Amino acid sequence: MASTPVSEQPEQMTLPWEAPPDLNDIFARVFRRLRIKSPVGSISAGFHPFAGLRSTITLRDGEVIARVADVLAKASPLVLEALAEILLARIFRRRPSREARECYLAYTFRPAIRSRIDAARRERGRKRLLPPRGQYYDLEEIFHRLNRCYFPEKLPTPRLGWSHQLSRTLLGHYDSGHATIVVSRRLDSPSAPGYLVEYIVYHEMLHMRFPVERRGHRRVVHSREFREAEKQFPKYEQACRQLKHICAS
Numbered sequence: 001m002a003s004t005p006v007s008e009q010p011e012q013m014t015l016p017w018e019a020p021p022d023l024n025d026i027f028a029r030v031f032r033r034l035r036i037k038s039p040v041g042s043i044s045a046g047f048h049p050f051a052g053l054r055s056t057i058t059l060r061d062g063e064v065i066a067r068v069a070d071v072l073a074k075a076s077p078l079v080l081e082a083l084a085e086i087l088l089a090r091i092f093r094r095r096p097s098r099e100a101r102e103c104y105l106a107y108t109f110r111p112a113i114r115s116r117i118d119a120a121r122r123e124r125g126r127k128r129l130l131p132p133r134g135q136y137y138d139l140e141e142i143f144h145r146l147n148r149c150y151f152p153e154k155l156p157t158p159r160l161g162w163s164h165q166l167s168r169t170l171l172g173h174y175d176s177g178h179a180t181i182v183v184s185r186r187l188d189s190p191s192a193p194g195y196l197v198e199y200i201v202y203h204e205m206l207h208m209r210f211p212v213e214r215r216g217h218r219r220v221v222h223s224r225e226f227r228e229a230e231k232q233f234p235k236y237e238q239a240c241r242q243l244k245h246i247c248a249s
Contacts, residue, residue, distance in 0.1 A: 129161030
């Protein structure tokens with residue numbers, strides 16, 4: 001069995017949209033166009049109330065099963081064909097066309113669509129985190145100090161907190177849908193230097209300042225402006241070395 005997600009977490013909620021496109025027909029048409037040789041008995045595709053923009057595809061016993069985020073239910077057939085190509089190409093180890101990737105990203109980066117995605121994530125998803133004041137570090141105090149020093153207090157205060165898991169690979173992340181910065185609880189420790197915790201928070205604040213961009217068929221998470229601003233952190237190189245050490249341990 002092979003499964004390929006295209007991002008984010010599910011939960012139930014019904015959206016009041018009528019007459020969505022026939023995804024079975026769209027996926028079957030794209031499958032034929034791609035001239036995939038693998039034997040497939042049937043294709044089953046439908047919309048699913050995911051919390052965000054997640055879409056999945058699975059190949060099981062000769063049946064292709066695709067679930068597409070229902071925030072895309074009002075997308076044009078052209079956009080849905082582009083997504084079908086991306087999903088089918090991944091599961092059958094093909095490379096989706098540049099045109100398909102560009103078409104899909106162009107649609108999902110529209111401000112109205114981003115608002116719809118964020119609303120679905122807020123309404124359906126859950127963001128579980130521990131209070132910002134940890135045993136050794138206070139994330140709110142760090143955020144406000146960095147906001148004064150590097151952003152002239154222009155960044156709105158997000159929800160801040162420590163993760164429940166002691167992750168060493170995902171040490172921090174910013175969730176725009178929930179306006180939340182989460183830092184791994186692994187860093188709330190006397191063995192983690194203060195500048196490293198500050199750097200993690202600063203990095204996530206830069207995601208607030210420089211949101212994900214679309215450039216053609218690519219999503220740019222860390223733009224040139226982001227990288228230049230990141231290097232303004234006083235102990236940037238020390239923090240990077242420390243991060244590599246933590247992730248490798």
